[in-house]
Structure formats: C-alpha cells, structure tokens
Amino acid sequence: MSVAVELRACAFTHADGTRALLPTDLAIRPGETLAVLGPSGCGKTTLLRLIAGLAFPDPPGRVLFESRDVTSLPIERRNVGMVFQSYALFPNLDVAGNVGYGLRLRNVPKAERDARVARWLAMMRIPELAHRRVDQLSGGQRQRVALARALAVEPAVLLLDEPLTALDAKLREELRVELAGLLRDLGITSVFVTHDQAEAMALGDRVAVMRAGKVEQLGAPEDIYRRPATRFVAEFVGVLNVLAGEVRDGTLHLPGGSLPANGLAPGPALAGARPEQLRFDPEGTLTGRVRAAFFLGDRVRVVIEGAAANPITVETTGAAPRPGEVVRLSAAPPAPWPLPDA
Amino acid sequence: MGQDRLALAVLVAPAIAFLAAFFLFPLVLMLRTGATGPQGWSTYAIILSNERYLGSLWKTVVLAASVTAATLVISGIAGVFLARTRFRGRRLLTAFLTLPLAFPGVVVGFMVILLAGRQGVIGELTHAVTGDRLVFAYSLAGLFVGYLYFSIPRTVLTVMAAAEKLDPALEEAARSLGASPWVVVRDVIIPGLKGAFLAAGAICFATAMGAFGTAFTLATQIDVLPMVIYAEFTVGANIAVAAALSFLLGAITWAVLAAARTAAGGTVAAAG
Numbered sequence: 201m202s203v204a205v206e207l208r209a210c211a212f213t214h215a216d217g218t219r220a221l222l223p224t225d226l227a228i229r230p231g232e233t234l235a236v237l238g239p240s241g242c243g244k245t246t247l248l249r250l251i252a253g254l255a256f257p258d259p260p261g262r263v264l265f266e267s268r269d270v271t272s273l274p275i276e277r278r279n280v281g282m283v284f285q286s287y288a289l290f291p292n293l294d295v296a297g298n299v300g301y302g303l304r305l306r307n308v309p310k311a312e313r314d315a316r317v318a319r320w321l322a323m324m325r326i327p328e329l330a331h332r333r334v335d336q337l338s339g340g341q342r343q344r345v346a347l348a349r350a351l352a353v354e355p356a357v358l359l360l361d362e363p364l365t366a367l368d369a370k371l372r373e374e375l376r377v378e379l380a381g382l383l384r385d386l387g388i389t390s391v392f393v394t395h396d397q398a399e400a401m402a403l404g405d406r407v408a409v410m411r412a413g414k415v416e417q418l419g420a421p422e423d424i425y426r427r428p429a430t431r432f433v434a435e436f437v438g439v440l441n442v443l444a445g446e447v448r449d450g451t452l453h454l455p456g457g458s459l460p461a462n463g464l465a466p467g468p469a470l471a472g473a474r475p476e477q478l479r480f481d482p483e484g485t486l487t488g489r490v491r492a493a494f495f496l497g498d499r500v501r502v503v504i505e506g507a508a509a510n511p512i513t514v515e516t517t518g519a520a521p522r523p524g525e526v527v528r529l530s531a532a533p534p535a536p537w538p539l540p541d542a
Numbered sequence: 543m544g545q546d547r548l549a550l551a552v553l554v555a556p557a558i559a560f561l562a563a564f565f566l567f568p569l570v571l572m573l574r575t576g577a578t579g580p581q582g583w584s585t586y587a588i589i590l591s592n593e594r595y596l597g598s599l600w601k602t603v604v605l606a607a608s609v610t611a612a613t614l615v616i617s618g619i620a621g622v623f624l625a626r627t628r629f630r631g632r633r634l635l636t637a638f639l640t641l642p643l644a645f646p647g648v649v650v651g652f653m654v655i656l657l658a659g660r661q662g663v664i665g666e667l668t669h670a671v672t673g674d675r676l677v678f679a680y681s682l683a684g685l686f687v688g689y690l691y692f693s694i695p696r697t698v699l700t701v702m703a704a705a706e707k708l709d710p711a712l713e714e715a716a717r718s719l720g721a722s723p724w725v726v727v728r729d730v731i732i733p734g735l736k737g738a739f740l741a742a743g744a745i746c747f748a749t750a751m752g753a754f755g756t757a758f759t760l761a762t763q764i765d766v767l768p769m770v771i772y773a774e775f776t777v778g779a780n781i782a783v784a785a786a787l788s789f790l791l792g793a794i795t796w797a798v799l800a801a802a803r804t805a806a807g808g809t810v811a812a813a814g
Contacts, residue, residue, distance in 0.1 A: 252718065275718050276717045286711050291733075292734075
C-alpha cells in the first residue's frame with residue numbers, strides 16, 4: 201500500500217529540553233484525512249509542524265513524502281498547504297492577492313493565476329469577495345480564503361491547525377460539514393489537528409489520539425469510540441461510564457445491582473459503557489436515582505447516582521425520568537466492555 | 543445641540559488660546575521677521591536662489607535622509623531580532639540600547655570627537671597600522687555617525703514594539719506557500735512594520751534636520767542648516783535671513799512629517 205506521508209521515529213525536544221513528542225511512527229495514506237486529536241500540550245501541533253517542515257525531528261527521525269525523504273527540507277520547499285488557527289491572511293493583500301500569493305511565487309503567468317484564483321474562490325463559494333480587503337471579512341469567510349490559499353498551490357498534503365476553533369458553534373458545525381465534503385471531493389491527503397473530539401470523529405477517516413507526546417491510538421473513528429485502546433482514549437473520546445465491580449457467575453455486580461458480564465473475566469472488573477449503550481428498562485437489574493436531566497433537543501442526557509461507584513450518564517430519545525426518580529437500567533451489548541487499565 | 547456646541551467651544555477655548563499664543567503667533571512672527579530685511583518678502587526668494595543657503599539646505603536634507611535610511615535598516619534588523627529572539631542578557635542589552643537617549647547632542651558630538659577626532663581612537667589605530675591618521679569627526683561623516691548614534695535607540699524601540707505584534711503565523715503562511723526567507727522579509731515583515739518605519743523614520747528625519755548640539759560641537763567644516771541659521775543670527779546679526787531660513791527648515795521638515803503621516807494613515811486604515 202502506498203503512503204503519502206510517513207514519519208519514522210520522529211521525536212521532538214524543545215531547546216529547553218522538554219520533550220514535546222516521543223519517537224513516533226505514523227503513515228498517512230494518499231487521499232486520507234487524518235485527524236490528530238488530543239488535549240492541549242499533547243504534542244499534536246508539534247506533530248503537524250514536523251510534517252509541515254516548521255520544526256525538524258530529533259535525529260534519527262525521518263519525514264517522507266511519497267517515499268521521498270524531506271526531513272531536511274524547510275517548509276517552503278515541501279509543497280504543503282497550511283491553514284492556521286488565526287488564518288494568517290496577509291493584511292496588505294486583498295482576497296485574490298492572498299489566494300494567488302503562492303502561484304505568484306511559483307511564477308504562474310498572471311492570466312492563468314487569475315483564472316485559478318477565480319476557480320478556487322468559486323469552489324469556496326466566495327467569488328464576490330475577490331477584491332475585498334481581508335479585514336472586511338467575517339470569520340467564516342476568512343476560513344474559506346485561508347483554505348483556498350492553501351489549496352491553490354496544489355499541495356502534496358494539506359495541513360490544518362485547529363481550523364474551526366476560532367468560529368462560533370453554529371458556523372463551526374456548518375463549515376465542518378462543508379470541509380468534510382470538500383476534502384472528500386478533492387481527494388487530497390490532509391492532516392488536521394483538533395482538541396474537539398466531535399470534530400475529529402466527523403472529519404477524520406482515521407483519528408490519532410495523542411497524549412503526553414505519544415499517539416495512544418490510531419484508528420477509524422468507530423474503533424476509537426467503540427474499542428478504545430487505553431483508558432485515556434476511552435475517557436477523552438465521547439462520554440464514558442466507568443463501571444467498577446466484581447464479576448461472579450457471569451454477572452457484573454455493581455453498587456446498584458448487576459449487569460450481564462458479557463464475557464468479562466471473573467474477579468474484580470473495570471468495565472466501560474457509552475451513554476447510548478445503557479437504557480431505561482423496567483425489567484433492568486441495575487437501579488439508581490436520577491440526579492439531573494439535560495434536554496439536548498434530539499435526546500435527553502440523564503445523570504444517575506447510586507448505580508455505580510461514580511455517577512453514570514444515560515442518553516435517551518424517549519421520555520426521560522425526572523430528578524429524584526429511581527430508575528432501572530439494562531445494558532445493550534457490546535456493553536459492558538472491558539476498560540483498559542492504563 | 544446648540545448648547546452642546548457652545549459648551550464645547552468654551553471647553554476648547556483655552557487650548558485654542560494656548561495654541562495661538564505659543565505656536566501660531568511665534569510662527570507668524572517668524573514668518574514676518576523673515577520679511578523685515580532690506581529685501582522685504584523677497585528674502586524668501588533670495589535664500590532659495592543663494593548658492594550657500596541652498597547648498598546648506600540640500601546637504602542637510604541629504605544628511606537627514608541618509609541618517610534616516612541607515613537608522614531604519616540597522617534598527618529594523620536589530621529590532622526584529624530583539625523582539626524575536628530570547629537569550630540571556632536580552633533585557634539588559636535592550637536597556638543599554640536606550641542609553642544614548644540620555645545624552646544631549648553636545649555629549650554625542652564630544653563622543654564622536656573622542657572616536658574619530660584628531661586624537662581619536664580611530665585616528666590612533668589607523669596611524670599605528672597605515673601611518674595615516676583617519677579623522678572624520680569634523681566632516682559630514684562625523685555628523686552622520688553622531689546622528690546615527692542617537693537615532694537608532696528611538697527607532698529600535700518602536701520597531702521592537704511593532705515586531706512583537708506581528709503574527710508569526712503570517713511568516714509561516716508565506717513560507718508554506720513557497721516564500722524564501724528574503725521573500726518573507728519583503729512580503730510580510732516590511733509591510734507589517736511599515737507603520738512603525740514611517741513613524742520612527744519621520745521622527746528620525748525631523749531630529750536630524752534640526753539637530754544642533756552635535757553639529758555645533760563638531761563645528762569646523764560643517765554648514766548644516768541649523769548651523770547656518772545660528773551663524774546668521776549671532777555672528778551676522780542677519781535676523782531676517784535667519785528667520786527666513788528657520789521658516790524654510792520648519793516647512794520642509796513639516797512637509798516630510800505630513801507626508802509620512804499620510805502614508806502611515808493609509809497603512810493604518812489598510813490594516814484595520
């Protein structure tokens with residue numbers, strides 16, 4: 201299988217000696233969108249900067265683009281497209297000037313440059329903004345210009361650093377959908393960094409979850425969510441119910457009752473369940489008291505005490521119990537599933 | 543509305559009176575004094591056609607312009623470096639750079655003499671090496687060095703303040719699109735610092751046009767405009783010419799400052 205971007209044993213140490221990234225191997229497939237997800241300070245931006253050529257790995261780390269070693273090439277010679285969190289549009293150039301900047305540096309003749317700029321602006325659905333100054337643009341428009349500018353040079357890989365973070369919630373949602381469609385249509389290899397797990401799940405063909413300078417798990421969004429490799433991944437991605445109890449006779453015993461052990465090994469057990477994997481069931485064998493219920497529009501999130509050692513969260517699309525009510529729960533397989541210790 | 547206007551007029555009246563008394567009135571007085579000589583108002587025409595005055599004016603403008611250019615190049619590089627780079631002693635160095643601001647022009651002139659005067663360090667050194675003494679303190683070169691010495695600190699501080707506000711992502715964005723370091727300087731850093739360069743350059747130019755202390759200390763062969771004015775005023779008691787020249791010096795400097803402000807205003811508007 202061919203590889204578009206490959207990191208081999210890439211580590212990064214800051215000048216002051218702090219380790220931002222532990223030796224990491226990573227292969228990104230052609231046309232794939234890789235989401236790099238993690239809390240701040242986990243090394244995700246460092247990883248992106250190593251791919252970009254804005255930072256260089258500690259020896260003997262190597263960076264390869266389509267099997268070509270680009271480790272020693274600075275960013276200006278790697279042909280990458282980059283979208284920054286602040287968008288970093290040039291304030292002294294108008295929109296067309298920004299989008300055409302990379303083409304101008306590549307000495308593309310003016311007529312062709314103008315045509316290509318117009319095409320990208322049309323693709324981003326902002327053709328009317330060509331001669332607007334960048335300080336006259338809204339956040340969403342800036343984001344589109346930044347994306348058009350990065351794509352106009354036909355980069356080998358598109359790198360996006362928290363591209364949607366600066367936008368308000370509704371616009372973020374809209375642009376997320378748009379960006380997902382665009383990346384799929386263009387079939388461009390892309391890596392984007394985010395701390396927002398919903399964004400990573402929605403946009404990434406694969407997700408790399410990072411923590412403390414290390415990739416904890418790399419996989420399809422569904423795998424990350426349903427089969428987290430570590431406790432950290434399980435907790436960072438989505439809402440996790442931790443069920444600590446003991447397995448006896450094929451049953452997981454918990455403070456508020458029991459659930460089928462579902463293949464968990466006998467003895468003290470640590471299991472996990474997602475909110476949608478638990479349901480209200482009059483026949484259920486696990487009981488607890490409703491502490492709070494949050495109406496989310498399409499569903500209700502209910503927090504229940506007493507069922508397990510920690511409060512657990514259940515989501516339902518049906519009628520929700522009220523705070524103070526005692527409820528019975530059952531689990532839908534594969535829950536409860538074994539929760540990794542570390 | 544009418545009352546508001548009245549209140550406003552009453553409130554700004556002291557400021558206007560102050561402006562009139564201490565700024566406009568002396569200016570008018572000087573303009574008129576320029577016409578009190580035997581030639582009347584044509585004094586202004588005469589100084590503009592007199593070879594000595596014109597030569598002095600030209601020299602002063604060229605000196606001020608070249609000091610400004612050299613200051614901007616040196617301070618631009620130093621300011622961006624100091625704003626970007628963290629190293630031990632950086633704060634001390636920055637504080638040290640502002641030291642020349644504490645010296646009056648006379649002292650700066652004195653320092654230039656110690657450096658490049660007849661008994662100066664450079665003279666001694668070149669004498670020891672080549673047998674000839676390199677002395678330039680009393681020429682335009684000496685003045686250039688002296689002006690540079692007190693122009694750089696103000697400009698460095700202005701550039702540093704502006705450079706700290708430049709978004710590093712802009713440079714990274716330019717590089718990601720294929721810009722080499724020089725192209726980044728041309729397309730990102732210089733446009734980003736344009737406002738600071740114009741503001742600092744204008745101050746630098748105005749100071750160099752009017753500086754007197756240094757020129758007076760280095761005196762011998764230099765006839766920059768402030769020196770000529772001083773000579774006409776004291777030695778020649780040629781008050782009309784001195785006033786006309788003063789007015790001319792002020793007018794030219796003011797025109798340059800106004801032009802710089804207009805250009806800077808344009809960039810400020812463009813930057814949002």
